[in-house]
Amino acid sequence: MDAPATGWTENGTDRSPDATLIHRTLTEISPVADQATSYFYALLFIRYPDLRDLFPVSMDVQRDRLLRAILTAADRLDDPDALAEYLGELGRGHRKYGTLPAHYPAVGEALLGALSRYATTTWDAETEAAWVRAYTAISQIMIDAAAEDEQRAPARWHAEVVSHDLRTRDIAILTVRPDQAYPYLAGQYAAMETPWWPRNWRHYSFASAPRPDGLLTFHIKAVPAGWVSSALVYRARPGDILRLGPPTGSMTVDHSTHTGLLCLGGGTGIGPIKALVEDVAEHGDRRPVEVFYGARSGHDLYDIDTMMRLQKTYPWLEVRTVVSTGPGTEGALKGLLPEAVRQCGPWHEYDAYLSGPPGMIRSSVDVLRGIGMPAERIRHDCVEEMTTTGPA
Ligand SMILES: Cc1cc2nc3c(=O)[nH]c(=O)nc-3n(C[C@H](O)[C@H](O)[C@H](O)COP(=O)(O)OP(=O)(O)OC[C@H]3O[C@@H](n4cnc5c(N)ncnc54)[C@H](O)[C@@H]3O)c2cc1C
Ligand code: HEM
Incomplete structure (x- = not known):
């Protein structure tokens, strides 16, 4: 599942008293998020220098993700089901970093230190108590999920x-x-x-x-x-x-239906799309699978031979290539992947699977929503995460 929220604050109404206090803190620190993040890590590593070894030497690329996740999770306390799923996966995933239950209070201490320093006008005892309750609940879900996972899978x-x-x-x-x-x-x-x-x-x-x-x-x-x-x-x-680390992600095939699969693979995004095709083949399904394989030029369609071989083997599979700028291959469509997909529609009887750079995923979602495909029928990797870590 994707992170429950994408920003530092989310609009909302009907909040519980704790959620209202938490949201108030978030609103105040949102404009100084960068400073709060730096201060959070400074506190953490000065007070608990041993924890520094768990983190990469250079932390500029995605250093705000830990704190941001805690804050967005705290802001979603009133949605316990979504939180439990997200935090459970996060807790299991933290085993690969070497995170232990004993580390959580240290992070909580740095969190409260950073919040109290940057939310000066709204911070009070009541707010602090709300944050302690929220962080304790969040940590406990992650710790429990990690402990359960330890019984059946290695950390890495x-x-x-x-x-x-x-x-x-x-x-x-x-x-x-x-x-x-x-x-x-x-x-x-x-x-x-x-x-x-x-x-x-x-x-x-x-x-x-x-x-x-x-x-x-x-x-x-x-x-x-x-x-x-x-x-x-x-x-x-x-x-x-x-x-x-452990496998993650929900762009998987629903084998309980016979709906067609509309698969868009841009660049190395063709890798997981090929995996989906093999999965459908192994299940013996004969449902239609339409693959659009996009790249800048024909030369960049590095796995075209494999895809064509699969197309020859499986009558239910159709593979189309789309090249945006350079010379194409024989029969390749010209232009951008989402646009080519739109032109070949309608796709009423299909579920969509998207994999590739974040820009491609975003514009594909827009196009598919624009032609009436419901959001729940569009599956893709976490775009927010890709934006922070860099696209394929
Ligand atoms: C769910 C998911 C699945 C992914 N699957 C794949 C996959 O199968 N194959 C694959 O190759 N990658 C995949 N990625 C991307 C991958 O995780 C890395 O982000 C990517 O390899 C860059 O990491 P890096 O350490 O080389 O670059 P970094 O050191 O993290 O980045 C270096 C610099 O390059 C910038 N940058 C990052 N990506 C790009 C880009 N595409 N073009 C230009 N500049 C960029 C960064 O912003 C940064 O400034 C996936 C990402 C996600 C979130
Ligand atoms: C409520 C508590 C926490 C939350 C919500 C949280 C959330 C996150 C998130 C979202 C990331 C980004 C990468 C990923 O998804 O795995 C991350 C990375 C990380 N977290 Fe946590 N975390 C928490 C507690 C901790 C604790 C207690 C530790 C141990 C000290 C820790 C250590 C790390 C490390 C080492 C990384 C990798 C950082 C990097 O690659 O730059 N986290 N955390």
């Missing part, structure tokens, strides 16, 4: 690179062998850490449905000056050991 997996195939100047297909069973669903993704950038975790989507040999495949594009992606594309070699 080690995975040996078994093949590295440089497909274009900046895209590589990596296949890895996890050190123990790694159950996941087609369409999901995992956080990955490389030996070259310790504690810098980035998300990558599984580019095949679960395989009998247990190997995992990822399609990685090196982004300009991107630390982890460049290391994976230009440096990783067979024998290197990567670390993986």
